Amino acid sequence: MATLISKETIAPQFTRYVLECEPIARKHRAGQFVMVLIHDHGERIPLTIADSDAEAGTITLVVQAVGKTTMEMELLEPGAEIQVAGPLGTPTHVERVGTCVCIGGGAGIAPLYPIAKAMKNAENHIISILGGRTKELVIMREEMEAVSDEMIYTTDDGSFGRKGLVTHALNDLIEERGKPDMVIAIGPAIMMKFVAEMTRPHEIPTIVSLNSIMIDGTGMCGGCRVGLGTETKFVCVDGPEFDGHKVDFDLLMKRQRTFVEQEEEARRRFEEQHRCRAMEGAEVS
Amino acid sequence: MAEKLKPAERLKIPRHPMPAQDPVERRSNFSEVALGYTPEMAMEEAQRCLECKKPHCIDGCPVGIDIPAFIVEVREGRFDKALEIIKQTNTLPAICGRVCPQEDQCEQVCVVGNKYKPVAIGRLERFVADIELTGGTVSMPAAAEKTGYKVAIIGSGPAGLACAAELARMGHDVTIFEALHKPGGVLVYGIPEFRLPKSIVQYEIDNLKKMGVEIRCNYVIGKIATVRELMEEWGYDAVFIGTGAGLPYFMGIPGENYIGVLSANEFLTRVNLMKGYNFPEYDTPVQVGRRVAVVGSGNVAMDCLRTAMRLGSEHVICLYRRTRAESPARLEELEHAEEEGIDFRWLTSPVEVLGNDDGMVTGVRVIKMELGEPDASGRRRPVPIEGSEYEIEVDEVIMAIGQGPNPLVTQTTEGLELNRWGNIVADEETMATSIPGVFAGGDIVTGAATVILAMGAGKKAACGIDGFLRKKREAVPGASAAAV
Numbered sequence A: 001m002a003t004l005i006s007k008e009t010i011a012p013q014f015t016r017y018v019l020e021c022e023p024i025a026r027k028h029r030a031g032q033f034v035m036v037l038i039h040d041h042g043e044r045i046p047l048t049i050a051d052s053d054a055e056a057g058t059i060t061l062v063v064q065a066v067g068k069t070t071m072e073m074e075l076l077e078p079g080a081e082i083q084v085a086g087p088l089g090t091p092t093h094v095e096r097v098g099t100c101v102c103i104g105g106g107a108g109i110a111p112l113y114p115i116a117k118a119m120k121n122a123e124n125h126i127i128s129i130l131g132g133r134t135k136e137l138v139i140m141r142e143e144m145e146a147v148s149d150e151m152i153y154t155t156d157d158g159s160f161g162r163k164g165l166v167t168h169a170l171n172d173l174i175e176e177r178g179k180p181d182m183v184i185a186i187g188p189a190i191m192m193k194f195v196a197e198m199t200r201p202h203e204i205p206t207i208v209s210l211n212s213i214m215i216d217g218t219g220m221c222g223g224c225r226v227g228l229g230t231e232t233k234f235v236c237v238d239g240p241e242f243d244g245h246k247v248d249f250d251l252l253m254k255r256q257r258t259f260v261e262q263e264e265e266a267r268r269r270f271e272e273q274h275r276c277r278a279m280e281g282a283e284v285s
Numbered sequence B: 001m002a003e004k005l006k007p008a009e010r011l012k013i014p015r016h017p018m019p020a021q022d023p024v025e026r027r028s029n030f031s032e033v034a035l036g037y038t039p040e041m042a043m044e045e046a047q048r049c050l051e052c053k054k055p056h057c058i059d060g061c062p063v064g065i066d067i068p069a070f071i072v073e074v075r076e077g078r079f080d081k082a083l084e085i086i087k088q089t090n091t092l093p094a095i096c097g098r099v100c101p102q103e104d105q106c107e108q109v110c111v112v113g114n115k116y117k118p119v120a121i122g123r124l125e126r127f128v129a130d131i132e133l134t135g136g137t138v139s140m141p142a143a144a145e146k147t148g149y150k151v152a153i154i155g156s157g158p159a160g161l162a163c164a165a166e167l168a169r170m171g172h173d174v175t176i177f178e179a180l181h182k183p184g185g186v187l188v189y190g191i192p193e194f195r196l197p198k199s200i201v202q203y204e205i206d207n208l209k210k211m212g213v214e215i216r217c218n219y220v221i222g223k224i225a226t227v228r229e230l231m232e233e234w235g236y237d238a239v240f241i242g243t244g245a246g247l248p249y250f251m252g253i254p255g256e257n258y259i260g261v262l263s264a265n266e267f268l269t270r271v272n273l274m275k276g277y278n279f280p281e282y283d284t285p286v287q288v289g290r291r292v293a294v295v296g297s298g299n300v301a302m303d304c305l306r307t308a309m310r311l312g313s314e315h316v317i318c319l320y321r322r323t324r325a326e327s328p329a330r331l332e333e334l335e336h337a338e339e340e341g342i343d344f345r346w347l348t349s350p351v352e353v354l355g356n357d358d359g360m361v362t363g364v365r366v367i368k369m370e371l372g373e374p375d376a377s378g379r380r381r382p383v384p385i386e387g388s389e390y391e392i393e394v395d396e397v398i399m400a401i402g403q404g405p406n407p408l409v410t411q412t413t414e415g416l417e418l419n420r421w422g423n424i425v426a427d428e429e430t431m432a433t434s435i436p437g438v439f440a441g442g443d444i445v446t447g448a449a450t451v452i453l454a455m456g457a458g459k460k461a462a463c464g465i466d467g468f469l470r471k472k473r474e475a476v477p478g479a480s481a482a483a484v
């Protein structure tokens, strides 16, 4: 059980939640996530612990509302009790490597932040490349700036930073300054795939964090499995971080689409019900 | 009261069949299939027991229920008394009466079975237990005086539940830590509603809570705290590990990661734990193939086959590399599955899962087998018949070929002795592990086994733990933990 302490909209579709759950806050290490269930009829969904405060006994989640569960989560009010299990997954292997390029795209910036922070604390030189469709969707800029030595921003529409994709920025960086010691990329699967393709010929160690569909998050169902070279791994226990050069991204992307129809239906139903309720409310007032 | 019949007369009574839902009807609902005996049927079935002087049936029961004693009470209509006798050794009779593989245990060795069909011990046990559930008198076991010792139980499957009940009765403070959001282990996430109604499991869990047992869900031990931390920082005097065999095995054949290939655990968890059959009423979706193949033929496979059927699959196929005779499923489940129209392909094993460009399953290529020499398990080894491969069109494949131990706890517990399969090594009498104060039982020790064996192990471990705690107290002369 965890209690919602506060929530705050930080960008269109993005909400930051602070939850009180002391044992998880105390144990959390960078790279770990929790499984969240917001009510009895709900779905268990994995969310990265974006930050934690052991003293206050709180964890922070930064969530993009993309479907039924994450939209419904936005309706929670402070004081709400939800079920949270964690901290799950294998923590990031943090060590001093030298220069580390941290690449985040969209909702991937949330899981990237605790890792960048840990790598910074391990005395690495952090160059962060953050990208989004448009300026407002490049989230957590202040937090990321605080743990980065250099910042590069990209937007698809050129409304902020340079126009283009994070991979363009990475390409230029490698060309101008030579290869970094490590790249960590978290974002949509397609972004991570292209980052890995770019670093492969340079043999730059590249870590990616995978977001496969999960149910239990404890290694019990195998639904989260992913192809890694010739092996099959469970993202929830063996990951979520893996060697980007070994991940079968095409398979990951296909498997992520397993339930598109049901997800679409659930979201549509939720939005309809919700719109009805909003309209009823409007009539009363 | 029923008159006492002579043995010859008793043997003339045929074994009472279990009343069951009509096969056609039940194929599309999740209500319980076996409906249970009426009091009349139970009392008559009880007449069939010969009250043997040396009752073999007791030896066949892993927890040694005094079977003839409880059956006599049933015959006489004293159902409460019968329940009391059963409860002396079995804390979860409503569950065991439903899911025990009786034909391999108590009923296998019943002497009546030598010539006729054995006494329906399991059905009688279920009948008696159900009386309590439907409002009979419940005698809560009187708890002993509090000892002040704290015991942590990891996992809330039958092993953990039985261990908790026993320890609470002995007066210890018990906390169960469960990784999932609902307690019950396989009884809740694995075995479907139509075989074991969840209200029964809930009833037993509520009883435990009434006895003062605290259940903390969403606690993944190994992650939120290690076993050592439970003892050194969280203040537990002893720990019981009952984490089960939850790690799903896959076959390692090509195409196994296509969309539509899933483990039995994933399929059953989505349906049972998350109530996926009620989507979109419940949020968790579940894939339902038009044509489904399930690989394996144990209880887990039967549950998948029959669940797929109930979710509306048109054609459900069982692929098993041996024959019906070697199928490890409970006989009743196998028969029910046959009645429900499952297409059994014995001596058939998949060699490859086929898929399309979108990564979706389109079929499975199988090979026919024949039985060769007996293997280590004593069963004749299936050998592929060369050139016998053929393809079956399916859009979903469920792997029900077994489970191993989940390493979350074992890998984070330094000094814990494991065998080569990753199961915990525990003393057969006390269930003590290689770490003082740490005990283990159930599937995590034996590998995937049965509910009754897990329960029995949980109870044994409770005695082992009690002994350990008493020694601990003796080591500090004159001091009881409560006084500290």
Ligand SMILES: Cc1cc2nc3c(=O)[nH]c(=O)nc-3n(C[C@H](O)[C@H](O)[C@H](O)COP(=O)(O)OP(=O)(O)OC[C@H]3O[C@@H](n4cnc5c(N)ncnc54)[C@H](O)[C@@H]3O)c2cc1C
Residues within 6 Å of the ligand: A033, A043, A044, A045, A046, A047, A048, A049, A061, A062, A063, A064, A065, A066, A067, A068, A069, A070, A071, A107, A110, A111, A210, A211, A212, A213, A214, A215, A240, A256, A257, A260, A263, A264, A267
């Ligand atoms: C380890 C991990 C960490 C994550 N951390 C974050 C985070 O910090 N912030 C954030 O916004 N999102 C995060 N996600 C993604 C988040 O879990 C999904 O956005 C969420 O489950 C969507 O649920 P929904 O019902 O709102 O949307 P749906 O409409 O159900 O799904 C939208 C998309 O989300 C994915 N998804 C759906 N169900 C699941 C599931 N049970 N498990 C995983 N993915 C699913 C699918 O690819 C789907 O296409 C993380 C995912 C993983 C695996």
Ligand SMILES: Cc1cc2nc3c(=O)[nH]c(=O)nc-3n(C[C@H](O)[C@H](O)[C@H](O)COP(=O)(O)OP(=O)(O)OC[C@H]3O[C@@H](n4cnc5c(N)ncnc54)[C@H](O)[C@@H]3O)c2cc1C
Residues within 6 Å of the ligand: B099, B100, B101, B154, B155, B156, B157, B158, B159, B160, B177, B178, B179, B180, B183, B184, B185, B186, B187, B190, B191, B219, B220, B221, B222, B242, B243, B244, B245, B246, B268, B299, B300, B303, B330, B406, B408, B409, B441, B442, B443, B444, B448, B449, B450, B451, B452, B454
């Ligand atoms: C589908 C299916 C059908 C079956 N049918 C039958 C049948 O008809 N008859 C029969 O006798 N047997 C049957 N079995 C086998 C039987 O259910 C098991 O042998 C029995 O449940 C084992 O009990 P257990 O307590 O050892 O483990 P489980 O029941 O597996 O319970 C273990 C519990 O520990 C929890 N856990 C695991 N890791 C952690 C952790 N790190 N921290 C906290 N909690 C954790 C799990 O979530 C789970 O709740 C079936 C099994 C399955 C899967």
Ligand code: SF4
Residues within 6 Å of the ligand: B060, B061, B062, B063, B064, B065, B067, B090, B096, B097, B100, B102, B105, B106, B107, B121, B122, B125, B452
């Ligand atoms: S617990 Fe199982 S084995 Fe023992 S008597 Fe009951 S049904 Fe038979």
Ligand code: SF4
Residues within 6 Å of the ligand: B048, B049, B050, B051, B052, B055, B056, B057, B058, B067, B068, B109, B110, B111, B112, B119, B121
């Ligand atoms: S072996 Fe059969 S007949 Fe004999 S006591 Fe047991 S149940 Fe009754």
Ligand code: FES
Residues within 6 Å of the ligand: A213, A214, A215, A216, A217, A218, A219, A220, A221, A222, A223, A224, A225, A234, A235, A236, A237
């Ligand atoms: S989510 Fe079930 S094994 Fe990873």
